[in-house]
Amino acid sequence: MALRTIESLGELAGKRVILRCDLNVPLKDGVVTDDGRIRASLPTINALVHRGARVVIVSHLGRPDGAPDPQYSLAPVAQRLSELLGAAVAVADDTVGDGAESTVAALENGGVAVLENLRFNPGETSKDADERRAFAERLARFGDAMVSDGFGVVHRKQASVYELAQLLPSAAGSLISTETDVLDRLTERPERPYTVVLGGSKVSDKLGVIAHLLPRVDRLLIGGGMLFTFLKAQGHEVGASLLEEDQLDTVRGYLAEAQERGVEIVLPTDVVVAERFAADADHAVLAADAIETGPAGASGIGLDIGPETAARFAELVASSATVFWNGPMGVFEFPAFAGGTRAVAEALTRVPGLGVVGGGDSAAAVRALGFTDAQFGHVSTGGGASLEFLEGKKLPGLEVLGWA
Ligand code: ADP
Numbered sequence: 001m002a003l004r005t006i007e008s009l010g011e012l013a014g015k016r017v018i019l020r021c022d023l024n025v026p027l028k029d030g031v032v033t034d035d036g037r038i039r040a041s042l043p044t045i046n047a048l049v050h051r052g053a054r055v056v057i058v059s060h061l062g063r064p065d066g067a068p069d070p071q072y073s074l075a076p077v078a079q080r081l082s083e084l085l086g087a088a089v090a091v092a093d094d095t096v097g098d099g100a101e102s103t104v105a106a107l108e109n110g111g112v113a114v115l116e117n118l119r120f121n122p123g124e125t126s127k128d129a130d131e132r133r134a135f136a137e138r139l140a141r142f143g144d145a146m147v148s149d150g151f152g153v154v155h156r157k158q159a160s161v162y163e164l165a166q167l168l169p170s171a172a173g174s175l176i177s178t179e180t181d182v183l184d185r186l187t188e189r190p191e192r193p194y195t196v197v198l199g200g201s202k203v204s205d206k207l208g209v210i211a212h213l214l215p216r217v218d219r220l221l222i223g224g225g226m227l228f229t230f231l232k233a234q235g236h237e238v239g240a241s242l243l244e245e246d247q248l249d250t251v252r253g254y255l256a257e258a259q260e261r262g263v264e265i266v267l268p269t270d271v272v273v274a275e276r277f278a279a280d281a282d283h284a285v286l287a288a289d290a291i292e293t294g295p296a297g298a299s300g301i302g303l304d305i306g307p308e309t310a311a312r313f314a315e316l317v318a319s320s321a322t323v324f325w326n327g328p329m330g331v332f333e334f335p336a337f338a339g340g341t342r343a344v345a346e347a348l349t350r351v352p353g354l355g356v357v358g359g360g361d362s363a364a365a366v367r368a369l370g371f372t373d374a375q376f377g378h379v380s381t382g383g384g385a386s387l388e389f390l391e392g393k394k395l396p397g398l399e400v401l402g403w404a
C-alpha cells in the first residue's frame, strides 16, 4: 500500500496542520552551520502555506534530556527557516504549554509557527507507549490534521512520529514520499547495472545492508574502514588499520555468497597507509596485499583507498545505471585522505541513471568537498532511517502513514 498524500486530507484552508519535520541541524554559537535539512523541508511547508493552512511545525534538535535546555532551542532554526521562506515564522517558547497554545491561536491562514524542541518533553521518546500517547494527545490539541515529513526519524516509534499520526488525520509530506520512492527503487526495481559502494567506519554498522542488498546488486565496491576486515578475511595483513576480528567469519560468508550469486565484490588494490592517525601524518601508497611493507611497517594505518582503486571505482560507478553509495572511502575529514571519497563523489555526479548518496557522514562529506545536492540524483536526509529501509526493516513512521 502506498503512503497517504496531503491531497487525502481534503480542504486545508484555515485548518491547523501539525507538520513533523526533521530540523535537527548542526549549530555553532547559536547559528545554523548546515541548513540542508531545513531546505529539504521547504517544499512541504510551502505546499501547506499555499493551501492556506495554519502550519504548526514540530521537530527535535540534538539530545536534550527530556527537559528544556537553551542550547537545544529551535529558535535559531526558526530564524533560518524564516530567511529561507522569506516570511515571518512565529516561535513558541514551549512545546505543549501556554506559549505554544497562544502561538498557535495567533496563526493566520498561510502562517507558519515553530513549537519548541519536542525532546524537551520526556513523553516524546519514552519507551512507555502510554507516556508517548499522553504527550501525543497534548500535541494533537494544536492540530486538525498532521503531516509527517521528518524522514530522519521514521525508523523511531516516537510520540510525534507514530502516536500523533494515529490520533489525527495524517499523511506523508513530499520529502518522505521522495525518500521512500528512491529507496524503494534501490531495493525493488533498480535499473542495471546496479552498483552499491560501501565505506565508512565499521562493517558491523552495515551488515544488514550488505545482507539485504547482496542478492539485488550486480557489484559491491568496498572502501572505508571496513575494507580492512575484507582484506584480512582474504588472508592479507592490514597493519594497525581498523579491523573487526569478530566479523571475519561473516565477511567470509559474504565473499562466498557473492561468488555463488555471480555478484562481483570489488576490493581495493591499493591503499594510502599513514604512520599515525593524524591530518599531517606521513603516508605512502601501498598494494592492498602488502600494507605492512611500507615505511611504517606493521604500525601503518590505512586511511584511504589508493589512486588506482579510486580510478577503478570511479569508472565502475560512472558506467552504472543505478548507484547507491553509503560511507566515505577514507578519513575525508583530513584533506590528505579525502581523495578516494572525492573520486567516488565526482563519478556519482556522472551516473546517467539514479545516483544516490545515503548516510549522515557521507552527505556531510560531499558537501564538505564542495559538491552540491543538486549534482546527485538524490541525497538522503535520513542516515539510520535509509539504512534500516535498505535492510528491509519495517519502519513504524512509514507504516502509520499507510506504507506496506
Ligand atoms: P555514514 O554516516 O555516511 O553512514 P559512517 O558513519 O559509517 O558513514 O562512517 C563515517 C566515518 O568513517 C568518517 O568519519 C570517516 O572518517 C570514517 N572512515 C572512513 N574510512 C576510514 C578508515 N580507513 N579508517 C578509519 N575511519 C574511516
Ligand code: MG
Residues within 6 Å of the ligand: 359, 360, 361, 383
Ligand atoms: Mg555516520
